[in-house]
Amino acid sequence: xxxxxxxxxxxxxxxxxxxxxxxxxxxxxxxxxxxxxxxxxxxxxxxxxxxxxxxxxxxxxxxxxxxxxxxxxxxxxxxxxxxxxxxxxxxxxxxxxxxxxxxxxxxxxxxxxxxxxxxxxxxxxxxxxxxxxxxxxxxxxxxxxxxxxxxxxxxxxxxxxxxxxxxxxxxxxxxxxxxxxxxxxxxxxxxxxxxxxxxxxxxxxxxxxxxxxxxxxxxxxxxxxxxxxxxxxxxxxxxxxxxxxxxxxxxxxx
Numbered sequence: 001x002x003x004x005x006x007x008x009x010x011x012x013x014x015x016x017x018x019x020x021x022x023x024x025x026x027x028x029x030x031x032x033x034x035x036x037x038x039x040x041x042x043x044x045x046x047x048x049x050x051x052x053x054x055x056x057x058x059x060x061x062x063x064x065x066x067x068x069x070x071x072x073x074x075x076x077x078x079x080x081x082x083x084x085x086x087x088x089x090x091x092x093x094x095x096x097x098x099x100x101x102x103x104x105x106x107x108x109x110x111x112x113x114x115x116x117x118x119x120x121x122x123x124x125x126x127x128x129x130x131x132x133x134x135x136x137x138x139x140x141x142x143x144x145x146x147x148x149x150x151x152x153x154x155x156x157x158x159x160x161x162x163x164x165x166x167x168x169x170x171x172x173x174x175x176x177x178x179x180x181x182x183x184x185x186x187x188x189x190x191x192x193x194x195x196x197x198x199x200x201x202x203x204x205x206x207x208x209x210x211x212x213x214x215x216x217x218x219x220x221x222x223x224x225x226x227x228x229x230x231x232x233x234x235x236x237x238x239x240x241x242x243x244x245x246x247x248x249x250x251x252x253x254x
Contacts, residue, residue, distance in 0.1 A: 059088035061107065063097065075101040083111070089124040090148075090177065092139065107143035121148050123177060129214040131159040132175060137189070146177040153191045156182060161214035165207055170197040 066081025077099045079085075085092040094111035101107050111119045119139040123132040134157070136150030150156065154173040158166040171187030184197045192198035 061085065061087045063099075065097070085109075085111075089126070091122045092141075093120040094139065107141070109139075109141040109143075111139040111141075113137055118153070119150070121150065121175075123148075123175070125180065129161050129211055129218070131162075132180075133157050133159065134173060134175060136173070147174055148177070149174045152189045154184075155191050156184075160207060160210045161217070163210065165202045165210065167200045168197070169199075171195070 062085070063077075063079055064082075064084040065079035067079070069078045071077070077097075079097040079099070080095070083092075083094045083097045085094075085097060092111055095114045095117060096112040097109055098112075099107060099109045113119045118135040118137060121134045121139055124130070125132065134148070134150045134155065136154040137152030138150075140149040140151065141147070142149075149172055151172045154170055156168045156173045156175060157164050168182055168184050169191040170184035171190040172185050174183040176182075184199070186192065186196045188195050190196060
């Protein structure tokens with residue numbers, strides 16, 4: 001039996017559940033919703049000034065692991081063993097995940113991999129048919145800035161409709177979920193030769209053409225028929241968790 005922890009805007013609840021690793025294959029994300037172009041997500045009409053989200057708009061954080069140590073006084077959690085964290089459209093895979101929460105409820109995390117393995121982070125951007133996938137020996141998450149740092153042999157690749165386009169290699173690569181921007185620095189543990197940063201970028205015209213072609217392909221597909229009341233499956237088996245449904249048997253608080 002593994003451990004499931006579902007974080008909401010107001011707290012957390014832990015409960016045992018089976019853990020499954022769905023892999024990190026960069027499949028193309030679902031087609032954007034025809035009405036709002038957000039992949040079925042509701043527009044942030046209630047967002048606060050300055051881009052801050054209300055508690056209702058904050059996505060739940062669902063974490064699967066083999067073991068969990070949670071300290072309610074210090075607001076810290078340590079997950080070990082085949083750890084899978086899902087937050088909105090972002091998924092992280094690691095062998096250990098250390099999380100803590102400040103007085104304002106902001107979350108911070110450090111993900112670690114066993115020797116010879118890598119931490120993997122995958123972020124879907126369905127409005128552009130993109131998947132951002134990164135690997136590194138360690139990953140750090142800052143909930144106040146919505147940034148992920150991949151550290152040590154770091155590589156971040158952008159996929160469009162499942163095909164790789166842009167790649168950045170360095171010792172540390174930072175990806176900002178809010179802005180979709182990258183920062184990279186070199187060093188002795190860089191994934192690029194000579195400890196430098198190496199970037200391979202496709203021309204903008206080529207990426208725009210790929211997005212247009214993907215949109216054309218998706219619009220030509222007929223929606224799959226669903227049985228009454230059936231939930232659509234997801235690549236990670238956590239479709240309902242991402243919407244706060246909690247199919248893993250965990251109690252999700254908001």
